[in-house]
Amino acid sequence: MPETSPTVAASPLPPLTSQAERLIELGVHELAGVPADDLRAVAEGAGPADGGALLTLHPDRAPASALAPLLRRAGKPGFVVTDMSDVDRFTPCAVDLSDAPVHVVTGLDRGDHMANWSPEEALPAIAAQGRTPLLLTEGIHWVLQQPAILERGHCFMTIGSRLRKADGALDARTPALWISNGTGRDGRERRDAPKVGWCWWGNRHTWLGFASATDRRG
Template identity: 55%
Template sequence: MLPSLIDQAERLVELGLVEATGALSADDLLGAAERLGTSAGAGALLVVADGVLPPSALVPRLRRSVGGRDPGDKRGFVVTDMSDIDDFAPTPTTVVPDALVYAVADPDRGDAMRDWSGAEAEAAILERGRTPFTIAEGVHWALQAPEVLARNACYMMIGSRLPKAKGFDSRTPALWISNGTGWDGRERRGAPKAGWCWWNNRHTWLGFASGVERVA
């Protein structure tokens, strides 16, 4: 479902995201993509570190074309009660490279884990030698392959949690498709939505995104 790492880099450049960072040039990104292409393998996902491109800057760039009652090109959004999305950080078991650009090998939506709790999914992902996606990784994936978000088949990103004095905030980040109800607003029906679910809740439409490894 993913284009080459070079093509992914070019898309980020075309969207103006790289220029907006002030920390990474287009040449830097393309060079990193070319280098990673030799080590990450086909089908890998290119990721710019969230310290450079935070989720709040990426989510509004998501697009989804819909028809039916509310046709149009729907823009991604962050739910109103997750204004602190950029404060979510990788968990201790989610080791993210200290690099401006890296790749995640073999991304998977985790469809087989739909209707699981976060705790159950985390244990299974780690047992299988995989690593759960962070918010930044999950949003990059939907940015490069919009079709990865489908009705009744979206995903949580449990590699990112919000630290508290003891443990983590129970809100657990997820990416799915808005129904246009409540605070979302009718005009957002069908739009990509970055929101949250409770850690121990189960949702039949949410898997748990993961990859095999991060390559820097």
């Protein structure tokens, strides 16, 4: 197993009520077909959570392809890599997610201590800690609310979302959020933009942790 380093503590998330207003400002509630007042009611009713909490929309309501362009960094919008046109087929896998349109995710951790682990190594370790890996859409919501959580050298994978192929096998790609270098098919104009991409199930990357949470409720 790779050596680990301590996780860098994130600054507190905004209150859930402020997060609701942020999503409403971006039009995410309309995208998801959730009335603004319903989103506000969930935020107000959830109450405070130790270590902060994240307000998210169900991926069936607000898919990654629609959320990614709402991300901003260095004045540039987020994007999905060109070879991940099937991004919305990456659905919850081995994650307990209700059908509720709005969820509250608690105890977020970027997973820096798992940098240089492969997804194959990280998933059982996360489960053994009694934690749950973040979904791709949850990771995008996190960056929408707290852009600074995505920083060079400390980005993260969201291995709670996987693509199941027609034969039932899982696709070897695993989704992640990081910052574009503006190389290759990204294009120079996208340098420093937030990026939704993927890595192989068995590969390690020194700059990618594994985002997880203690609980999600909805």
